[in-house]
Amino acid sequence: MLTPERHQIILRLLKEKNVVKIQEIMELTDTSESTIRRDLSQLEDQKFLKRIHGGASRLQGKLQEPSMVEKSSKNLQEKRMIAQYAASLVEAGDCIYLDAGSTVIEMIGYLPLKEIVVVTNGLMHIAPLLNKGISTYLIGGLAKPNTNAFIGRGALASLDLYRFDKCFMGVNGIHPQFGFTTPDQEEALVKQKAISLSREAFVLADNTKFAEISFAKISEIHEASIITNELEDETEKQYVNRTTIKVVTA
Amino acid sequence: MLTPERHQIILRLLKEKNVVKIQEIMELTDTSESTIRRDLSQLEDQKFLKRIHGGASRLQGKLQEPSMVEKSSKNLQEKRMIAQYAASLVEAGDCIYLDAGSTVIEMIGYLPLKEIVVVTNGLMHIAPLLNKGISTYLIGGLAKPNTNAFIGRGALASLDLYRFDKCFMGVNGIHPQFGFTTPDQEEALVKQKAISLSREAFVLADNTKFAEISFAKISEIHEASIITNELEDETEKQYVNRTTIKVVTA
DNA sequence: TGGTTTTTGAAAGAAAGTGATTGATTTCTG
DNA sequence: CAGAAATCAATCACTTTCTTTCAAAAACCA
Numbered sequence: 001m002l003t004p005e006r007h008q009i010i011l012r013l014l015k016e017k018n019v020v021k022i023q024e025i026m027e028l029t030d031t032s033e034s035t036i037r038r039d040l041s042q043l044e045d046q047k048f049l050k051r052i053h054g055g056a057s058r059l060q061g062k063l064q065e066p067s068m069v070e071k072s073s074k075n076l077q078e079k080r081m082i083a084q085y086a087a088s089l090v091e092a093g094d095c096i097y098l099d100a101g102s103t104v105i106e107m108i109g110y111l112p113l114k115e116i117v118v119v120t121n122g123l124m125h126i127a128p129l130l131n132k133g134i135s136t137y138l139i140g141g142l143a144k145p146n147t148n149a150f151i152g153r154g155a156l157a158s159l160d161l162y163r164f165d166k167c168f169m170g171v172n173g174i175h176p177q178f179g180f181t182t183p184d185q186e187e188a189l190v191k192q193k194a195i196s197l198s199r200e201a202f203v204l205a206d207n208t209k210f211a212e213i214s215f216a217k218i219s220e221i222h223e224a225s226i227i228t229n230e231l232e233d234e235t236e237k238q239y240v241n242r243t244t245i246k247v248v249t250a
Numbered sequence: 251m252l253t254p255e256r257h258q259i260i261l262r263l264l265k266e267k268n269v270v271k272i273q274e275i276m277e278l279t280d281t282s283e284s285t286i287r288r289d290l291s292q293l294e295d296q297k298f299l300k301r302i303h304g305g306a307s308r309l310q311g312k313l314q315e316p317s318m319v320e321k322s323s324k325n326l327q328e329k330r331m332i333a334q335y336a337a338s339l340v341e342a343g344d345c346i347y348l349d350a351g352s353t354v355i356e357m358i359g360y361l362p363l364k365e366i367v368v369v370t371n372g373l374m375h376i377a378p379l380l381n382k383g384i385s386t387y388l389i390g391g392l393a394k395p396n397t398n399a400f401i402g403r404g405a406l407a408s409l410d411l412y413r414f415d416k417c418f419m420g421v422n423g424i425h426p427q428f429g430f431t432t433p434d435q436e437e438a439l440v441k442q443k444a445i446s447l448s449r450e451a452f453v454l455a456d457n458t459k460f461a462e463i464s465f466a467k468i469s470e471i472h473e474a475s476i477i478t479n480e481l482e483d484e485t486e487k488q489y490v491n492r493t494t495i496k497v498v499t500a
Numbered sequence: 501t502g503g504t505t506t507t508t509g510a511a512a513g514a515a516a517g518t519g520a521t522t523g524a525t526t527t528c529t530g
Numbered sequence: 531c532a533g534a535a536a537t538c539a540a541t542c543a544c545t546t547t548c549t550t551t552c553a554a555a556a557a558c559c560a
Binding site: 022033037053054 | 547548
């Protein structure tokens, strides 16, 4: 695993949890303690986090925001392009599943108004969906702090009540060996189950995501499509050669 | 448990209660007295709190939170009194159900922080519960516009996964013949089911509510209590003669 | 391919965190 | 006010985590 990949994972974890233990990162990245320590030192030098005894903590204050805001706004337009295309796939009468996550949430604004039913595990999706007058179901389960997603046994059991025409999944990374990845195993289980209940699965991923726990081997998704923006080289294309890939351009 | 996590917990406790005992923190964090003492010393050095005999107290000054900003509504204060009393019934280790609704939501601020699990069907409850660091489960189901409650088949099925020590229900009205009432049948079904899964049921009702579809005949609730503020006459008391009634006064 | 640089994992001693104990101090109670 | 109970600071032994160092493995480059 490449160094910047690990760094991404660490920062993502921190964003969700405020505090991460070294032990935790070791397990997730399958690397040694030494390596993680070096990573944390580097990230601390770059002012991305603060090292603490036993791990690292997010540094709160002004220094954090500019980089994050900058990044999100830079990616936002690309996310919207992807989201808009994904939304165009939804047809009248469809029952669709929307995964929690920032890319998927952008779909809501572009969804057609006609007679669709949406099921989701994303808390933040509810308000905009209801605003559009769309029939909205939330699956139950344990509320996961900071990500506002629902996971766990309750979530899985609730999912069993539904069948979907299409599901749209967010993703943290795409890895040639592990498939689609996310840093939280519980979340991975929910994604996995939703996919299994859906006739077609679509994965929304901007091209920064091609670089954590896998929730589905690419080959396991039968009718999967990855919707992304421009890929920079052929190396990335090899990751997705077993699925349809739709590249959205400006 | 990492040091900053404990510090977070301590500060959160202080934010709620102004004063916190060492004993209390020990139980909540499952650490020794020595450790908590050290934590308190550090936090005092950082000017986050003031140590006092037996624990710590919030230092009053600039950093005060605007906790009682919204005293405006007369009804709100009565709701809060009722909610505060109801919250005081919750004990460490309890698994409780919180009904959607404006009176019940006021309970959240008064809930004890120790090791409780909350299950709810109220969308608006999630954020404040997570803010307090409480383990929070949402039942699934159809999102009902405007009330932000979850109802329907999915909600009922999700409920089946849980058992509650106590449940706290909002109510629209109390009627001598029909019992507790609510205008939406679907919501009534959810309330009914939650009550049936709970060892004890509490109904929160300010006295304006005494006069729609019943979700439970009063006699059907075995261990029910109504928590209300002052009742104005005996007529109203007759409504509740088959249950415990707790009248909260200022 | 062969040499250089970078990355990695392991090990040893240093540092920090933890829990128990002691005896002093404070608070409670009759 | 006096004895009991609770709380406190200081210390010690123990555990975990940290830093430093070094050699092996991997990646890089000509």
